[in-house]
Amino acid sequence: MTEIEALVIGAGPAGLMAAEVLAGQGARVVVAEAMPTPARKFLMAGKSGLNLTRDEAWELFVTRYGGAAPGLRPPPEYLENGEIGPQEVMAWARGLGVELFTGSTGRVFPVGMKASPLLRAWLARLATMGVELRTRWRWTGFLGEGWRFEVPDGIEVLAPRTVVLALGGASWPRLGSDAAWVPWLVGRGVAVAPFRPANMGFRVTWSAQMARHFGQAVKGVALHVAGRVGRGEWVVTARGIEGGGIYEVSAAMRDGAEAFVDLAPDLDAGELARRLARAPSKLSVGNRLRRVLGDPVRAALLMEWGQPLPAEPERLAMRAKALRLRHDGPMGIERAISSAGGIAAESLTDALELKALPGVFAAGEMLDWEAPTGGYLLTGCLATGRLAGQGAAAYLAVARR
Structure with missing residues (x-):
């Protein structure tokens, strides 16, 4: 076995x-x-x-996180224990020489929009700090007290003094997050909650009339799910519905909450009914809806999910303001943006150390937490990475004495 000081598994x-x-x-x-x-x-x-974070108050920011893992606790005073909030992420990126801008919804992006310049600058800084990156090193479990890896030239076994695991969850396995690590940690006494898709689309069995709208964006609507309101855009596809507006409320939908679409969120029901009443009666129902709603896709959704459509303008307006979103369940985890589930909170200390494996810490999507896209997910990964790194550094400092 090769002895090393600190090992991080996973370069996300x-x-x-x-x-x-x-x-x-x-x-x-x-x-x-x-x-x-x-x-x-x-x-x-x-x-x-690249949506780095969301520029909003910490007290509001942390309400977007679900799951049970430490590292993203609501009180602001926990910031000093390692969590990163929006301001810290922005300062960190600017420290890499990346210029940022904040959009109208508070989303924060690099001026160049792309992830690759930030990653190149980050890797260059890590190299100057002495961090050694070994690619094509696949962890394959334990060999006694050693950590076994398949490497291009065969097998390597490492004996690190401290370890941070950052192997990802179970979404997009072709990019490396295949959850192969679960049985190895479970075998060492670590509790792992089953993985489920997060930030995913939903399957919909459409009628033939909807085919003309596949690939089109649904804009200017509001999604109401379990007391949360999402105003983001989403897309009608041949398989169902996907996009940021859906991901924003997907956790509650996945867990069984009904979703309702307000097709005219900027109009109250009375005004919408008056506009429907004023539409020429010679027009077909579809054309009347398109004229009043101002969007063929919104009109198509009302005709798809709202049947039988009421004739009275008042009842039709109410249907358009609270249209039940009919779906056939979430799409699979293999195409989900992220995953829920992972290492359970009871297996972790507040420093994200595995209780069953002293000196071993975990971070990122390996942990049982979830957050919507829009800057929350990435900030959560950075926050737990920092907290686990701090815990490992403290452990190492004690071990050196």
């Missing part, structure tokens, strides 16, 4: 942040990544614009 945002914290405390860090290149899921997320 959580793992790289843990490595940065450890190296900043003087540790000699090795990062082992199974894929040929680091942070593949991070790069994929940034293809359409």
Whole structure:
């Protein structure tokens, strides 16, 4: 076995942040990544614009997190224990030389929108700190007290003094998050909650009339689910419905809450009824709805999910303001943006150390928590990575004495 000081397994945002914290405390860090290149899921997320965080008050920000893992606790005073809030993420990115801007909804993006420049700057800084990145190093479990890896030249077994696990959850397995680690940790006494899809679309069996709208965005509506209101856009596809507006409320929908669509959220029911009443009676129902709602896709959804449509303008307006979203369940975890479930809170200390494996810490989507896209998910990964890195650094400092 090869002895090393600090080992981080997984080179996504959580793992790289843990490595940065450890190296900043003087540790000699090795990062082992199974894929040929680091942070593949991070790069994929940034293809359409890297949403780093959400610029809003911490008290509001933390209400978007579900699950039971430590590291994202609501009280602001916990910030000093390692959590990163929106302001800390923005300062960290600017420290890498990345210029940022904040959109009208509070979403924060790099000026260049892409993830790759930020990642290159981050990896360069880690290299100057002495962090060693080893790609195509796939962890395959334990060998006695050692950590066994399949590497390009065969098998390597490492004996680290401290370890941070940042192997991801179970979504998009082709990018490296395949949850292969679950039986190895369970075998060592770590409790793991079953994985479920998060930030996913929902399957819908459409009528033939909806085919003309596949690929079109649904804009200007509000989704009401379990007391939460989402105003983001989403897309009608051949398989169902997907997109940020759906992901925002997908956790409650997945868990059985009914969803209702307000097709005219900027009009009250009375005004919408008056506009429907004024529409020329010679028009077909579909054309009347398109004229009043101002969008063929919204009109199509009302005709798809609202049948039988009431004739009276008042009742039709009420139907449009509270249209039941009919779906056939969530899409599979293999295409979900992220996953819920993972290492259970009772198996972790507040420093994200595994109680069953002293000196071993965990971060990112391995933990049992979830958050919507829109900056919350990535900030959560960075926050838990920092907290686990701080815990590992403190453990190492004691071990050196």
